[in-house]
Amino acid sequence: MSAAISFEKAQEGRPTGPLVQGYEVIIGFETHAQLSTASKIFSRASTAFGAEPNTQASxxxxALPGTLPVMNKGAVERAIKLGLALGSHIAPRSVFARKNYFYPDLPKGYQISQYEIPVVQGGCVSFFLGDEKKTVRLVRAHLEEDAGKSLHEDFVGQSGIDLNRAGTPLLEIVTEPDMRSTAEAVAYxxxxxxxxxxIGICDGNMQEGSFRxxxxxxxxxxxxxxxxxxEIKNLNSFKFMQQAIDYEIRWQIGELEDGRAIQQATxxxxxxTGKTRAMRTKEDAADYRYFPDPDLPPLxxxxxxxxxxxxxxxxxxxxxxxxxGREHGLSDxxxxxLTQSPALARYFDExxxxxxxxxxxxxxxxxxxARRLNLQDIDITRAPVTAAQLAALIRRIGEGVVSNNAARQVFDALWTGEGSDIDAIIEAKGLKQMSDSGALEKIVDTVLAANQKNIDEYRAGKDKAFNAxxxxxxKASQGKANPAQVNALLKAKLG
Structure with missing residues (x-):
């Protein structure tokens, strides 16, 4: 069974997105996720990043004469995990094929991939774009090996070839062309x-090429x-992804408006420069002359x-x-x-x-x-304030010990390392909220005696006068008065 749906068929009933200069944008994705196995998909060679060139190519x-590929069980299990996570059909039998093409960093002259019967078929990815839930359908996810890498930077008039990546296990995840804007594509x-x-099948490091x-x-x-x-190839950051798609949309519209036809290309x-440039004409499946790999039995x-x-x-x-949402009443x-990463969810749960x-x-x-993490470009695992400290601070707010403004000062002291004990910081900085009803009542009486105009305006129905x-x-309590008590006392005295 093939999970592929024709491009035209896939568009039936799909919503139209926002128009750009009167044009509808249609976007599909092919993502290569490098699987988190210690060894390659068909050999025992290491997949560790950063090794000296050509030291991890077995x-x-x-494909030297006399060698045979052996399937990496860990790679298959990671494909199954993705299929389960995305509600896909996991094929009980899938087949490997040879994808034939010439490129200097492809040592075999072919790439072992899956074509007619992929391991993962169908499924979808759902997410929110603002308050709107979006769903992108998947065609397939298939196992394949990576090629090597051509190196140009350190060579004058020449290129080098590093075959360390050759044979690294990939899962290529292919969507239907369901996205209708750059924002939707980046969110997907x-x-x-x-x-x-x-789910731990890929480390997601875009700079190292683990997620392209x-x-x-x-x-x-x-x-x-x-x-x-x-097809815009090898987008390795979300920022560049947005810039590349935006530019490509503008370029294609400009070409059509000037009466030129778009040529299929990679x-x-x-x-x-912030621009896309053509690398080669886009191939079709027939150009690769797929045929079943004779060295690999069906999976x-x-x-x-x-x-x-x-x-x-x-x-x-x-x-x-x-x-x-169900247990804590949180909005979508x-x-x-809170579920952007397992570490962030754990922090909230703790x-x-x-x-x-x-x-x-x-x-x-x-x-x-989140604001401070972004400023310092660190993740939640390196936050100076622990989940237990945050909980203690929130409890002090609920108990009326500190106001929200004072709590921010306590938090700042925790974050910058001024102290680690919540109560000690509150005491040292004199941030304890005034909850003595007798002392607070005296301040209220003094304020009322000095603000007859605001009293008259409030009794005339002007709510702003009460806030004043x-x-x-x-102000008179130096910010230490309990706001709830202040409100209650004022309303009681103003009738």
């Missing part, structure tokens, strides 16, 4: 990146036949194997976000933000277990903590 990777790529790292995206982009007038696609994005996956893998799967981010947006109110913990994590009185009380 005889099997080079981020969600897929989150899923493959969440190819975007197929075309434009057309609404209702017109599908446009000619151009293009590269140059971050320095058989028994139902028992799938169930063993399923039993070891972690809770998926979408399911976790839905649980946060907040729950999605804070709640330590006594933090879930909504307040969510607000702090997605607000102040609250502000005067807070």
């Amino acid at each position: 005889a099997v990777d080079l 790529a981020r969600e897929l990146h989150k899923i493959v790292t969440w 995206c190819d975007a197929n982009v075309s434009v057309r007038r609404p209702g017109a036949p599908l446009g000619t696609r151009r 293009v590269l994005f140059d971050p320095e 058989a996956i028994a139902p028992e194997w799938i169930e063993r893998v399923r039993a070891g799967m972690p809770e998926l981010p979408r399911a976790m976000a839905e649980r946060y 947006y907040d729950a999605t933000q 804070a709640v277990r330590a006594g933090a109110a879930p909504k307040l913990a969510s607000n702090w994590i997605t607000g102040e903590i 009185l609250v502000g005067q009380v807070m």
